[in-house]
Amino acid sequence: MLTLQFGQCGNQVGHTLFSTVAQDLYSANTGVPSKRNSDYVQAGFDTWFKELSKNGKHLARAILVDTEQKVVNTVCSSNESNSMWNYSPANIVCCAGGGSANNWGYGHYIKGPQLSLAALEAVRHEVERADTFQGFLAILSSAGGTGSGVGSYLMEKIRDEYPTKTMASSIVFPYGSGEVCTQNYNTLLTLAKFIDITDVAILFENDQIHGICENLTKVPNTNFNDLNHVIGQKLAAVLQPVLGTTNILSTLVHQLTPHPQYKIATIKTSLLALPSCQLYDGNYKWNSIVWHLKQMLRAPALNLNLTDMETKMPSNSIPSRTDFAYSKSVSNILITRGSSIGNDTIVPVELNDEKLYADWVPHVEKIAHLHQPRKLLGKDKTAALVANNSQLHRPIDAIVDKAWNTYIHSAFLHQYKQHGVEEDDFLQAFAKIENIVKVYRELCSEEIIS
Ligand SMILES: Nc1nc2c(ncn2[C@@H]2O[C@H](COP(=O)(O)OP(=O)(O)OP(=O)(O)O)[C@@H](O)[C@H]2O)c(=O)[nH]1
Ligand SMILES: [Mg+2]
Structure with a gap:
């Protein structure tokens, strides 16, 4: 590479x-x-x-x-x-x-x-x-x-x-x-x-x-x-x-x-650790870790901050209420690293839940799981979920909105024109990115904000 x-x-x-x-x-x-x-x-x-x-x-x-x-x-x-x-x-x-x-x-x-x-x-x-x-x-x-x-x-x-x-x-x-x-x-x-x-x-x-x-x-x-x-x-x-x-x-x-x-x-990760903090604790079962990653795909809700979710430790007890609304994915990959022994095996079935995917995604393409028994950076367990998911429309939409607000006032455009970026280039870029926002947003048309 x-x-x-x-x-x-x-x-x-x-x-x-x-x-x-x-x-x-x-x-x-x-x-x-x-x-x-x-x-x-x-x-x-x-x-x-x-x-x-x-x-x-x-x-x-x-x-x-x-x-x-x-x-x-x-x-x-x-x-x-x-x-x-x-x-x-x-x-x-x-x-x-x-x-x-x-x-x-x-x-x-x-x-x-x-x-x-x-x-x-x-x-x-x-x-x-x-x-x-x-x-x-x-x-x-x-x-x-x-x-x-x-x-x-x-x-x-x-x-x-x-x-x-x-x-x-x-x-x-x-x-x-x-x-x-x-x-x-x-x-x-x-x-x-x-x-x-x-x-x-x-x-x-x-x-x-x-x-x-x-x-x-x-x-x-x-x-x-x-x-x-x-x-x-x-x-x-x-x-x-x-x-x-x-x-x-x-x-x-x-x-x-x-x-x-x-x-x-x-990329969503469970069990992150920074060199400057020793919070890491690898004593979680794989099914708790996979469940934790799944929670990062939940639809946004008032009481749910997905950034906090990513830095929380997984919980070994799965909550009684599990009927959450999820953002829809096109596809996900789970990558796990570390040992999987005894009854602590990695079963990514939670991430195969049909509630997580857009209706048109064929079953075989929903989730792949890759594993490496060798520890990453000496940590007992790490898990990453690479997600192609409707949550992505939000940060992109926020950028397009702000760019459009500046554009309608023609602000800074001369700085771009002087180097050869024409209005048409901007309009084509807006059209392309607005379409991306639209298709990602449409994935979650069934999202329920709970
Ligand atoms: N995560 C992260 N963001 C950075 C870093 N350095 C700059 N940024 C972000 O990058 C943006 C600025 O881009 P730069 O990479 O500094 O710009 P550049 O590509 O060198 O372009 P010019 O300086 O304009 O020639 C800002 O949004 C910063 O927040 C970094 O080390 N890490
Ligand atoms: Mg620079």
């Missing part, structure tokens, strides 16, 4: 992801015999890393793209001393300058073409040297100018060159309160491109991830580093090796996107 890190957010999240998987691969607390562990470690290194550097460090299969040096220099230098891995200097594609000014148009039409030759050369080099190539994973924020504009420009070029390879993207949505006044335009234009280019887009919302961090750590000064640890753990919980597939990216795409109109997913 080749990871492409775009802009500040993409490079910071990507760096934490690689640190997380490296820490996991070196973990001594595995819970499995050494042969099984060495198969896991081998598969993990093949996915994320290539040969050793001259000073004995694993080199990441990653390309770092930015329109300013600062962030890339920081993430590279943070690995200099005691880390077991590093980035290849040849894979840093960066131009001097002050970024893409939070402007999708500037990133897409000006900076993207400037970086394209070097970026595509680095991509070719990596793809050619991989024994078996799984596909691409792009990581970026939709709100700035580089991740969004340069990211979509380069992924479009890569898609043209590798039309049959799996492409997944991991897109971070901005805080709703907004640090950047053009963030909603940028997100609109980014999503409109990525929905066509990539096979699946995994969304992370900064507000929601922030809420998870605050709940976990109970400290008020949550920063990007904390957020990125949560995102890194969620991605690792899904993308580290599992039994039964050697290409997790294509498995995700095949299972999660049975219908071409539904290509977006989120």
Whole structure:
């Protein structure tokens, strides 16, 4: 797999992801015999890393793209001393300058073409040297100018060159309160491109991830580093090796996107832990954990905060009332890691409940379960549910609404026009994303708000 890190957010999240998987691969607390562990470690290194550097460090299969040096220099230098891995200097594609000014148009039409030759050369080099190539994973924020504009420009070029390879993207949505006044335009234009280019887009919302961090750590000064640890753990919980597939990216795409109109997913996790807090407790039965994940698919209701749900511990007693309303899914994948012994077996039947799915989803496509007995990051049990679910219409709808409010006042449009983004491009992007909101919302037409 080749990871492409775009802009500040993409490079910071990507760096934490690689640190997380490296820490996991070196973990001594595995819970499995050494042969099984060495198969896991081998598969993990093949996915994320290539040969050793001259000073004995694993080199990441990653390309770092930015329109300013600062962030890339920081993430590279943070690995200099005691880390077991590093980035290849040849894979840093960066131009001097002050970024893409939070402007999708500037990133897409000006900076993207400037970086394209070097970026595509680095991509070719990596793809050619991989024994078996799984596909691409792009990581970026939709709100700035580089991740969004340069990211979509380069992924479009890569898609043209590798039309049959799996492409997944991991897109971070901005805080709703907004640090950047053009963030909603940028997100609109980014999503409109990525929905066509990539096979699946995994969304992370900064507000929601922030809420998870605050709940976990109970400290008020949550920063990007904390957020990125949560995102890194969620991605690792899904993308580290599992039994039964050697290409997790294509498995995700095949299972999660049975219908071409539904290509977006989120990752829900039970039993998350941050390095800064020791709340983790693995003494829960698998059926409680699966039940807990199912509760994260409940339809929104006044007394139900799904972010809190994600940071609560599973309950070993299933409540007597179980007739909740659920948001409808197109498809889900359950990925479990850790031991399953005695009568504590993993039976994902709760997630096969027909109340969870739109009527038209064929039975075989509803839920897949993948397992890995090897512990993730030394934790007895972890579970992730990758959900392609109607809940997704809410954050996207909120962005479209705000973008539309700015657009009808023609605010900031001249900044985009000067780089070649026409009104028609905006209108097409609105039409595309409004249609996505509509089809996801229609999934839950039977949702009852209880
Ligand atoms: N989760 C998370 N979000 C981040 C991080 N860094 C920036 N963001 C978010 O990303 C958005 C801004 O995008 P950046 O990635 O900084 O922008 P860029 O792609 O570098 O583009 P320009 O700076 O405009 O060239 C804001 O919504 C921030 O909240 C990070 O490390 N983690
Ligand atoms: Mg930047």
